[in-house]
Amino acid sequence: MNAMGHLQTLVNGIVLGALYASLAVGFSLVWGVLNIVNMLHGSLIILGGYITYFAWHSYGIHPLLALPAVALLMYALGYVTQLLVINRVVHQPVLVTMTLTFGLDLILYNFMTVYYTATPRRVTLDLGATSVGGIAIPFDRLLGMVLALVLTGLLYVVMRRSRVGRAIVAVRMDSAAAALMGIKVNRIYAITFGIGALMAGATGVIFAMVYPVTTNLTGIYLGKAFVICVIGGLGSVQGALVGGIVLGVIESFAGQFVGPQHALTVGFVLMLFLLVVKPTGLTGIKGYE
Amino acid sequence: MDRRLQYILFAVWVLALASTPFWASNYIVRLAVVVAMYSTLTLSWNFIGGFAGYPSFSTAAFFGLGCYAGALAQRSGIPMVLAWGVATLFVGAFAAALGGIILRLRGHYFAIGSIGIVEVVRLLISSWGSLTGGGDGLNLPLLSGGPNAVARIFLIVMVTLMIVTFLITVYVDRSRLGFGLRCIQQNEDAANMAGVNITLYKVIAYTLSALFCGTVGAAYSSWTGYIDPTDSFSIIMTVKVPVMCLLGGPGTVLGPVIGTAAFTLLEEVFWANFLDYNRAILGTVIVILIFFLPGGLLAISYRDIGGRLARMFRGPKAAA
Numbered sequence: 001m002n003a004m005g006h007l008q009t010l011v012n013g014i015v016l017g018a019l020y021a022s023l024a025v026g027f028s029l030v031w032g033v034l035n036i037v038n039m040l041h042g043s044l045i046i047l048g049g050y051i052t053y054f055a056w057h058s059y060g061i062h063p064l065l066a067l068p069a070v071a072l073l074m075y076a077l078g079y080v081t082q083l084l085v086i087n088r089v090v091h092q093p094v095l096v097t098m099t100l101t102f103g104l105d106l107i108l109y110n111f112m113t114v115y116y117t118a119t120p121r122r123v124t125l126d127l128g129a130t131s132v133g134g135i136a137i138p139f140d141r142l143l144g145m146v147l148a149l150v151l152t153g154l155l156y157v158v159m160r161r162s163r164v165g166r167a168i169v170a171v172r173m174d175s176a177a178a179a180l181m182g183i184k185v186n187r188i189y190a191i192t193f194g195i196g197a198l199m200a201g202a203t204g205v206i207f208a209m210v211y212p213v214t215t216n217l218t219g220i221y222l223g224k225a226f227v228i229c230v231i232g233g234l235g236s237v238q239g240a241l242v243g244g245i246v247l248g249v250i251e252s253f254a255g256q257f258v259g260p261q262h263a264l265t266v267g268f269v270l271m272l273f274l275l276v277v278k279p280t281g282l283t284g285i286k287g288y289e
Numbered sequence: 290m291d292r293r294l295q296y297i298l299f300a301v302w303v304l305a306l307a308s309t310p311f312w313a314s315n316y317i318v319r320l321a322v323v324v325a326m327y328s329t330l331t332l333s334w335n336f337i338g339g340f341a342g343y344p345s346f347s348t349a350a351f352f353g354l355g356c357y358a359g360a361l362a363q364r365s366g367i368p369m370v371l372a373w374g375v376a377t378l379f380v381g382a383f384a385a386a387l388g389g390i391i392l393r394l395r396g397h398y399f400a401i402g403s404i405g406i407v408e409v410v411r412l413l414i415s416s417w418g419s420l421t422g423g424g425d426g427l428n429l430p431l432l433s434g435g436p437n438a439v440a441r442i443f444l445i446v447m448v449t450l451m452i453v454t455f456l457i458t459v460y461v462d463r464s465r466l467g468f469g470l471r472c473i474q475q476n477e478d479a480a481n482m483a484g485v486n487i488t489l490y491k492v493i494a495y496t497l498s499a500l501f502c503g504t505v506g507a508a509y510s511s512w513t514g515y516i517d518p519t520d521s522f523s524i525i526m527t528v529k530v531p532v533m534c535l536l537g538g539p540g541t542v543l544g545p546v547i548g549t550a551a552f553t554l555l556e557e558v559f560w561a562n563f564l565d566y567n568r569a570i571l572g573t574v575i576v577i578l579i580f581f582l583p584g585g586l587l588a589i590s591y592r593d594i595g596g597r598l599a600r601m602f603r604g605p606k607a608a609a
Contacts, residue, residue, distance in 0.1 A: 037397050089579060094396045095344040095531065096579055102528055103575025110569035219524060223408060226401050265412040268405045275402050276390050 008135050009252050015137070015145045017248025019206060022148035023221060024228035025155060025240035026199030032235015033172045033192045034090055039101040040081075042222030043108045044197050048074060048204020049213035050112065053121045056208075063123055063209050067147070071202045078197025082190040090189060105218070113215045120212035144210040151202050155195070156237040168192055172235055220264060227271040292462075295543035299455060302546060307448050310441050318440045322512070324553050325447035329505050330526075331533045331545035332454040337498040338531055339539035340467055341491060342474030343392070347403040348530045350410045351502035352509075353521035355380050357414055359507020360427045360516055373507040380503025381496055388495035392488070395477070404527065411522035426517030429510055443512045447505070454501050455546070461497070462542050470494055471540070529571070536578055538587030547586055 027041045048070050055061040055069075085104065089096050127139035159165035170178040171188045179185045207213060224247065232243025247267055254266035309321040330348055337345045358379040362372035391402050414421050421427065432439045461467040469490045472480035481487045510516045529552070537548025552574070559570045582589070 031397070035397075037401065085576070093342070093344070094400055095338065095342075095535070096583075098344060098397075098400055099528070099532060099535065099575055100579045103572040103579070106528075106568045106572030106575070110566055110572065113568075114565050223405075226405070230398075230401070262412070262416060265409060265416070268409045268412070272391075272402060272405050272409065275394055275398055275405075 004134055005256075009256050010249060011135050011137065013249030013252030014245060015141050015248070016252060017245030018145040018148045018152075019203070019210070019244070020224060020228055020248050021241040021244030022152050022199060022203045022206065024225045024232070024244055025152055025237055026196035026203075027225040028229045028232070028234055028236070028240045028243075029155075029168075029199075030193055030196040031229060033168055034082075034086075034189055036086065036090065036097045036101065037094070037226075038193075038196060039098060039222065040105045040108065041196070041200050041225050042218035042220070043105050043112065043215075044074060044078075044200035045204040045207065045221050046213060046215055046218050047108065047112060048201030049208035050116050050121070050204075051201075052205045052208040053123055053213055054116075056123045057121070063125075063205055067202060067205045070205050071198045074201030075194040075198040077201075079190045079194035081197070082193035083186070086193065087186055087189060109215060109218055116215070118215050120214040121208075122212040123208045125209055141210055144206045147206050148203065151199065152237060152241060155199065159237060164188075164191060168195075223264065223268065227267045230271045230274050292542065295541070296459070299543055299546060302550070303448060303452060306451075307444065310437075310444065315437055315440060318437075318444060320553070320557065322440060322444050322447050324549060325444070325451045326505050326509065327530070327533065327553065328546050328549045329447065329450045329454045329501050330530050331537070331549045332451070332458050333498045333501050334530045335458065335498075335534050335539060335545045336461065336470070336494045337491075339534055339541070339544070340461065340470035340474065341494045342540075343491070343494075344396075344400040344531075345403045345495070345498060346400055346527045346531070347406045348498070348502055349522050349524065349527040350403075350407040351380050351384060351499040352506040352526060353407075353414065353518070354383060354410060355503035355506020356510040356516045356521040357421060357427075357506075358503065360429055360510045361420070362507075363429055363511065364427065369511055373504050373511070376507035377500060377504040380506070381500040384499030385492060385496045388492040389488075392491045392495060407522055407524070407527055411518050414522070415518035421518075424518065426515055426520075427510075429514045429516075431514045432511070439512070443508065446508050450501055450504055450508070451546075455542070457497065458542050458545075466490060466493060474540070525568070525571070532571070532575055532578065534585075536574075536582070536585055538585030541585075541587050544585050544587045551586060 023045065027038055030036055030038045030041075051070050051073070052063050052066045055066045056063060081104070086097075086100065089100055125140050125143075127143065129136055129138040130142075131137070159169060167178070167183050167188050168191070170181065170183060171185055171192075175185050178188070204213070228240060228243035228247050230243075231246050232239035232241070250270065251263040251267060255263045258266070306321045306325055309318045313321075330352065334345065334348055337343045355376045359372045359376035362375040363369055367375060387406065391399065391406070394402050415423055417423070418425075432442065434442075461470070469480065469485045469487075472483070472485050473487055473490060477487060506521070510521075533548040533552045534545045535548065536552055537546065538544025555574060556567070556570075560567055563570065578585075
């Protein structure tokens, strides 16, 4: 293949990678702060996508208008779930927390398949495409990328500048000390899980504009979140961004050279390789095993 | 619960399952085969998940590899029972080799790595179409003698596998190995410093957790006569097996068997009535299990419940 083709693949990968960053950032935050692998994440993305699709299909609401509403709704859902259910097991062993979130995922997944069926659905915006120096860029993907980057950037600013963001970082570093400083740790956990759900739901809105939404994808998106977190490291916005773009580019090239059906395999193999090479965890932070 | 009582209950349960062809319908017999099969898987998982406390989610990978190893061996002309042996050895060797690598991980990283293995193996099997038939799956020769006779044969096979796994569990439970694995579960670093060869013990536990999954997988593929990647490497099985073990009581001898029996019973009852909601029901069982039965069914003090019930029936006056 010529250089132009490689450049096109690279650009596709970066566009995809930006979406992956916003897919993984909430998952990474929850894992980093609560020390919980949130098996619900994939279903929350799809739920966001379905709400967007049906708002658009049944009521003609534009996805860009649906985005803030879905985000708020998902935040509330995440906050309540954490407060009522997950807070009760937050300090239990991995097996318990993972099994519990998987159980919740099964419930949500089941209701989505029954009510929405597994038919792939997609919001078609028909925005057309542009070409920059011979590289084709569809406008809907470009919009998706910009939205994903804006969301991820917003989260970065919130974590850096706001009181809540600083409190989350404090809890992540040392929850016992944070509690002594007067931070209500359980409330911060609920807010963190809420933000995780919010980012998942908002990513779902973006995905609905770019790719078909179906419940069959929940496991695949969850798998991608694992891979991105292992590549980029846990609990930081930058980590998710780096991991997302690396995975996006790798998948894009893997799709080119070994066939698109193997793109995910390549990601998983890379993840296992990284896990084996650096078994202590890639961030090197103690206490987040 | 007293160990001797656990052994007696197990013997009773084996008799109940093995005698189904004499007193129950073909449906119950097939159910008994499934229960014995899942009991073997759960008892196997117990070595790594229960005794050593490692959150392994790779049972489906071992089961699926067993399915394919057995099927391919059988299709290449190896007799059925010998093909099961081939699958057992293959899966055991795979797990031992893999264990040396993946068991260096801990906690979430181990859990995610073990899920990743299921996915990678499944994707390899489904894309290696020339050998495995890809998404079309593989057909196996069916046994002659009609469904009733076949179900009886596989009942004997699966119950035997369950007994063998149980006996190994009893041995591990009473041996140095079991003690070492419990130490690893409590505090791995301390166990290491106290002179437990943690790497060796973990690899043994991981291999034991895979060995008979391979046999069960191969026998299952001979039983159904057809396998495909989605069926053999199902993520639901990955989670069901640990959940069954947690439901009974992880790290105990009988817990996995009790958990499997209770879970299958629940599933059958709900399956018949709410076909569309079986995943949600599994999810609800998980939530209830984790909230209300943290140690599994075996950890409940039944004497207490008996006393409470007796007081309830005698009325408040007698209780006071």
